[in-house]
Amino acid sequence: MSEQVSTTTGPATASDGGTPLVRARGLVKRFPITRGIILKRAVGHIHALQGVDLDIHAGRTLGVVGESGCGKSTAARVVARLLDPTSGTVEYEGRDITNLSRRQLVPIRRGVQVVFQDPYGSLNPRQSVGQIISTPLRVHGVKGDRRARVQELMEQVGLNPEHYNRYPHEFSGGQRQRIGIARALALEPRLIICDEPVSALDVSIQAQVLNLLADLQRDRGLAYMFISHDLGVVRHVSHQIAVMYLGNIVERAGRDQLYDAPKHPYTVALISAAPTGERGARTRRLLLAGDVPSPADPPTGCAFHPRCPKARLVSGDAGEVPERCRAEKPPLTPVDGAEGHEVACWYPIEAGDEERMREIQTQDITIDGHDVAGGGSDPGIDVQPAAKDVASDSTGL
Ligand SMILES: Nc1ncnc2c1ncn2[C@@H]1O[C@H](COP(=O)(O)OP(=O)(O)O)[C@@H](O)[C@H]1O
Numbered sequence: 379m380s381e382q383v384s385t386t387t388g389p390a391t392a393s394d395g396g397t398p399l400v401r402a403r404g405l406v407k408r409f410p411i412t413r414g415i416i417l418k419r420a421v422g423h424i425h426a427l428q429g430v431d432l433d434i435h436a437g438r439t440l441g442v443v444g445e446s447g448c449g450k451s452t453a454a455r456v457v458a459r460l461l462d463p464t465s466g467t468v469e470y471e472g473r474d475i476t477n478l479s480r481r482q483l484v485p486i487r488r489g490v491q492v493v494f495q496d497p498y499g500s501l502n503p504r505q506s507v508g509q510i511i512s513t514p515l516r517v518h519g520v521k522g523d524r525r526a527r528v529q530e531l532m533e534q535v536g537l538n539p540e541h542y543n544r545y546p547h548e549f550s551g552g553q554r555q556r557i558g559i560a561r562a563l564a565l566e567p568r569l570i571i572c573d574e575p576v577s578a579l580d581v582s583i584q585a586q587v588l589n590l591l592a593d594l595q596r597d598r599g600l601a602y603m604f605i606s607h608d609l610g611v612v613r614h615v616s617h618q619i620a621v622m623y624l625g626n627i628v629e630r631a632g633r634d635q636l637y638d639a640p641k642h643p644y645t646v647a648l649i650s651a652a653p654t655g656e657r658g659a660r661t662r663r664l665l666l667a668g669d670v671p672s673p674a675d676p677p678t679g680c681a682f683h684p685r686c687p688k689a690r691l692v693s694g695d696a697g698e699v700p701e702r703c704r705a706e707k708p709p710l711t712p713v714d715g716a717e718g719h720e721v722a723c724w725y726p727i728e729a730g731d732e733e734r735m736r737e738i739q740t741q742d743i744t745i746d747g748h749d750v751a752g753g754g755s756d757p758g759i760d761v762q763p764a765a766k767d768v769a770s771d772s773t774g775l
């Protein structure tokens with residue numbers, strides 16, 4: 379990201395006090411893999427979320443980062459109650475909303491809105507901008523002069539209110555994302571879930587949209603759950619960051635703490651691959667071996683073990699992983715002396731590890747039958763999200 383992006387509103391502290399706006403606990407989401415055309419039978423499951431806890435605080439931004447397919451969008455949809463979790467709970471303003479009916483969810487939907495990645499796919503091409511932005515007002519039966527309200531919203535997001543009758547194809551990508559943001563703002567939500575909101579935009583346009591989100595947060599005290607595969611973007615907008623890998627949160631901390639003292643080997647690799655910031659200025663990257671394993675058949679123990687350079691460091695053998703990493707799933711555990719910092723790793727990063735991990739990455743190795751030739755040129759990071767991320771639906775109203 380470029381420097382013109384304004385950073386978060388308020389200090390990027392490790393933790394926020396008080397009752398969170400959203401509190402999710404133990405979220406598990408499994409999608410059945412089916413065979414057969416008429417008689418569909420489940421032949422397995424995609425383990426999209428494997429026990430995720432999230433807190434989102436009023437007026438703050440929780441960044442969620444991880445490679446494509448790690449469960450970010452699923453987490454977003456479960457938190458927004460567009461998807462039911464297989465198990466786990468979601469609380470909103472202290473109230474359990476996990477099992478509410480569609481009707482009971484209506485007032486919650488006013489408070490929690492979603493902005494999707496693809497500003498074109500999420501806008502109905504046959505509706506004018508005025509119709510699109512006024513849809514939530516109509517659906518929720520908001521009284522008053524809707525046209526005036528929509529034009530006010532257009533102005534607030536930097537669109538010309540005179541373009542009320544234009545259609546989405548008449549706008550640029552950045553402007554279309556502004557339309558999506560105006561629609562999300564229409565019901566004056568407390569939380570906007572932004573799922574890769576700038577990933578489809580040029581870098582210069584990304585900065586403008588991120589600045590708009592920051593301004594709106596400052597002016598309205600909005601909370602964001604901000605999802606991106608790009609750590610550089612997440613860094614600019616987040617107060618706290620959760621790093622996801624294969625359906626799990628593997629590390630969570632205040633933004634600065636996460637960047638200055640990452641404890642999970644996967645976070646170290648993500649930061650090392652990010653093209654921006656002081657760390658990005660270094661030429662030697664820590665490249666991860668192999669691809670992300672399939673969430674249909676996640677590895678045992680720590681899901682990161684087939685790719686983990688630290689595990690190899692601990693075992694002292696580039697082809698070996700400690701038994702514990704292979705057999706036991708590490709829980710998210712507080713980091714000593716660092717408030718609000720948690721890591722899910724049996725052998726968190728210590729001083730000097732990064733350099734030593736780089737040294738072993740050049741060796742060719744096989745772990746648990748996974749061919750993870752070390753030092754591959756593709757870090758498997760910063761990949762574009764899959765096309766399925768593109769929502770054809772609007773805000774899920
Ligand atoms: N509706 C669905 N049906 C089946 N599998 C799904 C569905 N949505 C997501 N998945 C799978 O769940 C995993 C996590 O996907 P997703 O949450 O979209 O990840 P991300 O947003 O991090 O790229 C992927 O393997 C994806 O293919």
Ligand code: SF4
Binds near residue numbers: 642643680724726
């Ligand atoms: S638990 Fe083991 S495999 Fe998992 S991240 Fe830590 S060192 Fe690596």
Ligand SMILES: [Mg+2]
Binds near residue numbers: 447451452573763767
């Ligand atoms: Mg996604």
